[in-house]
Every structure is written in structure tokens, then in C-alpha cells.
Amino acid sequence: MFSVNINFLRLPGNYLFSTIAGKVNEYKQANPDKSLISLGIGDVTRPLPPAVISALHSAVDEMADASTFKGYAPDGGYAFLREAISKKDYAPKGVDISPDEIFVGDGAKSDSGNIQEIFSPNAKIAVTDPVYPVYVDSNAIAGRVGFFDEIEEKWDNLIYMPCTADNCFAPQLPGDKPDVIYLCFPNNPTGSTIPKSELQEWVDYANTIGALIIYDAAYEAYISSENVAHSIFECEGAKTCAIEIRSFSKNAGFTGTRLGFTVIPKELEYNGVKLRDLWARRQGTKFNGAPYIIQKAGEAVYSDQGQKEVRELVEYYMENARLIRETLDGMGYTVSGGIDAPYIWMKTPEGVDSWGFFDRLLTEANVVGTPGSGFGPSGEGYFRLTAFGTHENTKEALERIKRL
Ligand code: MLT
Secondary structure, eight states: OOOOTTHHHHOOSSSSSHHHHHHHHHHHHHHHTTTOOOSSSSOOOOOOOOHHHHHHHHHHHHHHSSTTOSSOOTTTOOOHHHHHIIIIIIGGGTTTOOOOGGGEESSHHHHHHHGGGGSSSTTOOEEEESSSHHHHHHHHTTTOOOOOTTTTEETTTEEEEOOOOOGGGOOOOOOOOOOOEEESSOOOTTTOOOOOHHHHHHHHHHHTTOEEEEEETTGGGGOTTTTTOOGGGTTTTGGTTTEEEESSSSHHHHOOTOOOOEEOTTOOOEEEEEHHHHHHHHHHHHHHSOOOHHHHHHHHSHHHHHHHHHHHHHHHHHHHHHHHHHHHHTOOOEEOOOOOSSEEEEEOOOOOOOOHHHHHIIIIEEEEEEEEEGGGGGGGEEEESSOOOOHHHHHHHHHHHTTE
């Protein structure tokens, strides 16, 4: 008789952003006259850059002509995009990543959720706390993190690396020995970064204990500090212990267009098995490639015009980040993040927990944010605001928060 994957039943509630969307919709239905401002999910609001739009138009025309029409895309992505990534994202940082170490996919969320399929079922996982929920939920669904303790709000077979104000939201090397370590810098949700020298310590640690680092660099375009690495492969030895995941969503606005990539160096192997080959096998079996027109759009991001337009987008959002940080700080809130990242991590007022603050902001200010506790137990008492709104909505949201 059929039985379900019981690991799904162990998940506490829904995916964080689905829960929030549900609460927001309920409030909207009960209060149709209210105009809500979302600074919740990290979804962009600026249109795609003109260079990208123009590439999309030409690619659509190619699809209309039998002589240029494209069917299935290659599993790992078209060579034109993989070469552009290698030349424009990695070579300028002094990092030699060849096109066949780059796997183009339909976004960093899919890749960061799917990558665990190449781990052993018993792999011991370590995550920062708070953390982007996809890493934990995908391993929970695979049965790798045990049972969820409702009181502690923790999985019993998962290593948590607390990131709190005491350690400037930077994880410390764990006491227990992990097989896989998920790191995300600039960090979602705290907006923190670590200097390259500290990232190097993680690489050295992983190489020493034989662990794998899954490095989520979806927000690298927001780095302005000189001492922060844009790629983990800027660290010596990273090619023997790390996989890097990147996105076109946050830099070039592809949240609705879907494009990302994963880099798995040829040197990365355990017991003679190359992880690159496993991922190629996985993608070959389960993925038919990101659409041609979207990959052409991705290629346009790397043109001179595309790069200039992406920089303008990043500056636009970082102006919001500055405004949110400074305004909240001026109001007496404790804030961090928002310097090398589009997320601002604020402490909730004394005596108000994360979901309490969410409800208050939703009902009294009609502003949507993300409760810190949704990202893990160390997020309790914190709240995340995104800089991805429009300038107008961001200013208006801050005015409303001032009036609370
Ligand atoms: C977030 O708000 O944390 C992100 O938008 C989620 C994502 O990129 O999938």
C-alpha cells in the first residue's frame, strides 16, 4: 500500500513565506480598504534592465524563426552563458572557474534546495541560526535532520550555529563535527558579512575535517566592503571543499524570470567521486535546462550596458537600505545589516516577540516584514526588512512605522 514521505509530516507548519502570504491575504480580505506595503519577502520591484529586455525580445524573435528556433537547452546551460559567467564573474576576481564547472539552473532557491540530493542520507548538516529556511526544510524532507522539537523549535539532528548580536551575526566553528556546512554571505536574513580572512578559516576548517561547504552567494552584488569576498573561490583551497550557488534574481531582477547557477569545481571529490559528476547526473535526470530566452537575457547581464544597469539597480536598492537603517536607528531601534546586503535586521521593541511585531506592523502600520523567528530560534526578538521596495513605498513604510 502506498505510504507518504513522512518527513513532510514532521515539518512545522508551512514554508515561511507561504505562511506570511496567507496571513497577509487574510488581513487584506478582512480589510479591503487598507493599502499594504510589503518589505517582507526579498522580491524586487524595479523592472528588468533595458539590456535584458532587449535580449529577451531578440531571443523571442529567434524562437519564431525555424532557422534559429531552439528546443531543449543543454542540461548544464548554453556555452555562451557559462563562458560569460566564467569571464565576467570569476576571472576579474583572479578565480579560474571553467565553463564546464558552471551549471546554469532556474534559480538559487531550486539549486540550494536540490543540492542535498547528492549528499549521503546520513550526512550531518550544520546551518547558521537564523538561516534561509530552504536549506533546513530540504534536508528535513530528505529525513536528514531528525525530529522537530516544538518547544525548543529545533530539529534534533541538526547542528545550529547561532548568529547573534554577541558574535556580530557571524557563525563560530561548530563544536560537533558536520559533514555539510551551509553558509550564506552577504547573509539572508541578517544582512551580515564576514571578512575574507574569516571565510578562509571556514575553508581551512572544512578541508581539515573533510566537510563540504554549500556557499550561497546570491547577494554578492551588494558587497561594497573591500575586505569581503564575492566568491568563496577567492579563498585558497576552496575548490576542494566548496560548492557556490548564485542568482540573477537579486542583482538583475530575475525573481519572476528565474535564472541562477551552481559552481562545482572539478577538484571537489570525496572518496574518488567528483561532486560535479553527481550534480551533472542529477540535473541530466531531473532538469531540462533553463529556457533559451532566459539564458540570452542572462548573457545580456554581462554586457557593458547590462553591467552598468545592474549597478544602477543595486544602488537604487542600497539607497533604500541606507534610508531604512538610518531612519530606524534615529527612532531608537537597534539595527544591523543593510551595508553589504539588501536586508536590515532590527531588534523588536522590548517585550514584543517577532510574530507579535509582525502582527503589530501589519495591523497598525499596514507594513509587511518578516519575523526573525521564522528563520530559526536565534531569530526570535528580531525582524527583517527588505530594501527591495520602491523608494516611495520604503519612505511611506518608514513614516508609518514612526507613527506606531
Ligand atoms: C527571501 O525573502 O528570503 C528571499 O526572497 C527568498 C528567496 O530568494 O527565495
